[in-house]
Amino acid sequence: MATATQTAGAGPGRDPESAERGAAAPARPTARPPKRTFRPRTLVITAVAWLLAALFLAPYLEMIVTALRPADELRDRTYLPDTLNWSNFIDVWKESSLGDNLQVTLLISGGATILVLLVSLPAAYYTARMRFKGRKWFLLLVLVTQMFQPTALLVGLYREFHQLEMLNSIWTLILTNAAFNLAFAVWILTAYIGSIPPELEEAAMVDGTSRFGAMIKVTLPLALPGVVTAVIFTFITSWNEFVMGLTLSTEPDKQPLTVGINNFIGAYTVQWNYLFAASVVAIIPVIVLFAFIERHVVSGLTAGSVK
Amino acid sequence: MSLKAPPSPARRSRGRGGQSGRPVRRTSGGLARLGPLPWIAPVVLLILAVVVWPVIELIRTSFLNISIAGIVRGSAGTDKYKKLFDETDFGHVLLWTVLWTVVVVGVTMLLSLCLAQLFNQNFPGRRVTRWALIAPWAASVLMTAIGFKWMLNRTAGVLNTVMIDLGIIDSSKDWLGSAGTAWPWMMFVAVFVSLPFTTYTLLAGLQTIPADVYEAARIDGAGSWQTYKGITLPLLRPAFLVGVVINLINVFNSFPIIWAMTQGGPGSDTATTTVFMYKLKETDIAESAAMSVVNFAMVVVLVLIFLKVSRWNEED
Numbered sequence: 001m002a003t004a005t006q007t008a009g010a011g012p013g014r015d016p017e018s019a020e021r022g023a024a025a026p027a028r029p030t031a032r033p034p035k036r037t038f039r040p041r042t043l044v045i046t047a048v049a050w051l052l053a054a055l056f057l058a059p060y061l062e063m064i065v066t067a068l069r070p071a072d073e074l075r076d077r078t079y080l081p082d083t084l085n086w087s088n089f090i091d092v093w094k095e096s097s098l099g100d101n102l103q104v105t106l107l108i109s110g111g112a113t114i115l116v117l118l119v120s121l122p123a124a125y126y127t128a129r130m131r132f133k134g135r136k137w138f139l140l141l142v143l144v145t146q147m148f149q150p151t152a153l154l155v156g157l158y159r160e161f162h163q164l165e166m167l168n169s170i171w172t173l174i175l176t177n178a179a180f181n182l183a184f185a186v187w188i189l190t191a192y193i194g195s196i197p198p199e200l201e202e203a204a205m206v207d208g209t210s211r212f213g214a215m216i217k218v219t220l221p222l223a224l225p226g227v228v229t230a231v232i233f234t235f236i237t238s239w240n241e242f243v244m245g246l247t248l249s250t251e252p253d254k255q256p257l258t259v260g261i262n263n264f265i266g267a268y269t270v271q272w273n274y275l276f277a278a279s280v281v282a283i284i285p286v287i288v289l290f291a292f293i294e295r296h297v298v299s300g301l302t303a304g305s306v307k
Numbered sequence: 308m309s310l311k312a313p314p315s316p317a318r319r320s321r322g323r324g325g326q327s328g329r330p331v332r333r334t335s336g337g338l339a340r341l342g343p344l345p346w347i348a349p350v351v352l353l354i355l356a357v358v359v360w361p362v363i364e365l366i367r368t369s370f371l372n373i374s375i376a377g378i379v380r381g382s383a384g385t386d387k388y389k390k391l392f393d394e395t396d397f398g399h400v401l402l403w404t405v406l407w408t409v410v411v412v413g414v415t416m417l418l419s420l421c422l423a424q425l426f427n428q429n430f431p432g433r434r435v436t437r438w439a440l441i442a443p444w445a446a447s448v449l450m451t452a453i454g455f456k457w458m459l460n461r462t463a464g465v466l467n468t469v470m471i472d473l474g475i476i477d478s479s480k481d482w483l484g485s486a487g488t489a490w491p492w493m494m495f496v497a498v499f500v501s502l503p504f505t506t507y508t509l510l511a512g513l514q515t516i517p518a519d520v521y522e523a524a525r526i527d528g529a530g531s532w533q534t535y536k537g538i539t540l541p542l543l544r545p546a547f548l549v550g551v552v553i554n555l556i557n558v559f560n561s562f563p564i565i566w567a568m569t570q571g572g573p574g575s576d577t578a579t580t581t582v583f584m585y586k587l588k589e590t591d592i593a594e595s596a597a598m599s600v601v602n603f604a605m606v607v608v609l610v611l612i613f614l615k616v617s618r619w620n621e622e623d
Contacts, residue, residue, distance in 0.1 A: 046430040052422070053439035056503075059454045060442055062465055066457065075463045119349040126346035138347055145358050147610040151560040151581050155588060155599045156361030159368050162377055179357030182350055240447035242563045247588075258449050262567060265453065272457055279453065283446045290445030291438055298507045302549045 060283060067276040074272055085273070089281065092274040100253040101260030102278070104170065108245075108256055109238040111174035116185045116234045117227070119178070124189030125215065129198060139190075146183030146301075150176065150244045158247050168254045173245060177238040184237075185230035188300040192226030193219060229296040232289050239286055257282055365603065368596035377592070387597040396575040396583065403490075404559070404579040411494050412554045415501040419550065420543075422502060423509035424535075444503035452567035455496045459483055486576035489569050493577065496564050501557065505550045512546025513539070545616075552613040556606060580605075 066074075070085040093099040127135060150157065157176060158167075166172045200222070201214040209217065220227070245256040252263065257278065264275045290297075369387055372380040391397060426437055443451055458466045459482045467479035482488045516539065524534045562581045565571055571578030571586055578586065580602050587595035 042428075042430055045425060045428050046432065049425055049428075049430060049436045050432060052425075053436035056499075057439050057442055059451060059458065059499075060446065062458055063450075063454050077463060077468050079465065079468070119353060122345075123347040123350040126343055130343065132343040134343070138343075138351070141354060142350070143614075144610060145354050147556055147613060148358060148362075148606060149556065149560045151562045152599065152603050152606045153358065153361040153365060155368060155584065155592060155596045156363070156365030157357070158588070159364045159592070159596070160361050175353070176357050179353045182353060186350060236445060240449070242447065242449040246566075258447055261453065262449060265456070265567070272460075275453070276457070279450045283450055286447075287442050287445040290441055294438075294441055294507070298504070298511045301504070302508060302511075302546075302553065 060280075060287075063276045063283070064280050066272055067280045069273050071271070071273060088273050088277040092277040096264070096271075096274055096278075097252060098257065098260050098264075098274075098278045101255055101257040102282075104173075104254060105239060105257040105282075107170055108173045108177055108241075109235050111170070112177035112181065112238040113231055113234045115174060115178040116181050117231060120182055120185040120189055120230065121227075124186050125193055125219070127186070128190045128194035139187075142183045142186045145180070146187075150180055150241075154243060154247050157244065161248055168249045168251050170254070172248050173241075173256065176244050176248065177241055178234070181234040181237050184233055184300050188226050188230055188233075188296065189223065191299075192223040196222045225296065229293045229300065232293045233297060233300065236286050236290060239282070362603065365596055365599050368593055369600045371593050371596075373591075373593045375590070375592075383593060387591070387593045390591075391587075391594050391597045391601075396578070400575055400578050400580055400583045403577075404581075407490075407494065407497075407579050408555060408559045411497040411501065411558045412551060414494070415498050415505050415554055415558075416547065416551060418498065419502055419505035419509050420547075422506040423513055424539075426506065427510060427513045440503050440506060442503075443500045444507075447563075448500050448561070449563040449567050451500055452496055452564040455492065456483065456568045459492060483569050485573070489577045493564055493568055496568070497558055497561055500564070501554055505554060508550045508553075509543065509546055512543045515546075516542045548616045549613075552609060552616050556609050556613070559602075559605065559609065 065080060067088055068084045068086065069081040069088075070083055073081040073083070093102070123138075126132075127138065161167050161169075161172050196219055200218050201211075204214040204218045205211060240258065241256065242258040242262070245259040246262070249255045249259070252260070255263070261275055261278055261282075264270060370383055370385070372383040372386075374380055422440075426433065426440070455466075458464050461467065461479050461481045461484075464479070466482075467476070470476045471479060480488065482492050520538055520542070521534065524538055529537065559579075560581060561579075562585065565577060565579060565582045566585070569577045571582040575583060575586065580598060584595050584598040584602060587598055
């Protein structure tokens, strides 16, 4: 096992140095004995694990296959189409309005990510460095937010933005997506910044750097794994968000991609090949991005309760 | 393994002779003088505007008469709650919500225990196979659900084809067309998308168990099942509980799976309370708000359990 020892202590705030190490060298190879004999047990485990891995990927592979099917082979009861229609991946954006939806999703995810970072970095920095009145309540508020998902508040959100006349506005979805991702970002950033010894900043300040300069030049680079995790996580969650997009935007060209794709199903004849061409384009980058932050996400989501 | 606030500076300074309860950085003029507000106010404001306000709005709306166009027509008292509880579908929607949540979380936890145990072993390709596990976690739940809807399609769904080829069914079925077959499939999808997070949480828990504990058990001659029951499971308890509660909240709220696959239909036969709430929104938003308040109350209970389980107050 490559990184178990590093990951073992990677809970935020617990053993931050090892979290640091785990992030810096995720693929550290273990020194293995030169000769490795395969016992039957290992063989069974390997076979089962690979089979499971295939099963977990299967639905997404089927989506790719469908995305490549020519329209006239959609109804065929075959596992693979006779011809692969790569042009589906281009045509979908021309033939449907999903291009608009993709653009909306990009704006929302990008906007929410920037907003989360701008708002949570100072808060996390202060919370990690200072002990102030209400610190505990602040952290509790943040934690509770993480537990309240948009679905539970949907009608309230709708009523609020209806009264503000902000339905169908990109800003509404940027704000709401940012708010529901704040908890994760604040939590993970506080843990990371808290793990960086303040002495490092002090040393820089003795050398004549301002406090702000020390924060930017010393602390931020060291907290980078935390920042990257917060950024990618917020981006992915906003990218995948569905319920708020469905509720808070009603005009088809102002809805995010998830809602656009779902609307496709309501159509008289569902163009599954186009639908999945768009889905695959939306899913693959997210899975790749997620692989980078996977090890930090658990600790952020369980708020440090699981090391 | 209790839930801990990130390390507070005071605690750290104690080692250097500092006193707890005071800022460590007394020397840092600007920071201390301004106080916490400029630093944390944006976060608090955003939470107030997007999380707290809707909660208040939700409760307020549930006591109002509101036309379909969204115009408020005075107070409704508790009429909307009465109307909600009198809905013929309300009873079975509630029952199915409980069943849905309990079954999905139960099966998820059980399977995740097995998966975590498996992926904690040393075998060739462990990294790659663990990465494959991520896919349903990273991908949009909605799109995964749509993928399954397509795979269960009556005419061309690959799952129908596979089952016919394996001889499990004679002819292709409309699985999502009736509640009896739609429920198990939707539960399957819900378990499928919940497994990665849960497995990873348990894996993280497994890795906190020191190797020498196992060593000691081995020397004492404990068998592998004995070791698992006597050592692994008890030590895994905190991670397991956190996994249970987070899953309870997620699964209870999981609207996209049902919405994408059946929209709660036929009728409200496959609706949970969240789907039912969304359907009510089309006809009477105040009644929908009443349903939301009931949902919200249940989520609050789950959150309180979470805080208890993670022992928020124990430290700091």
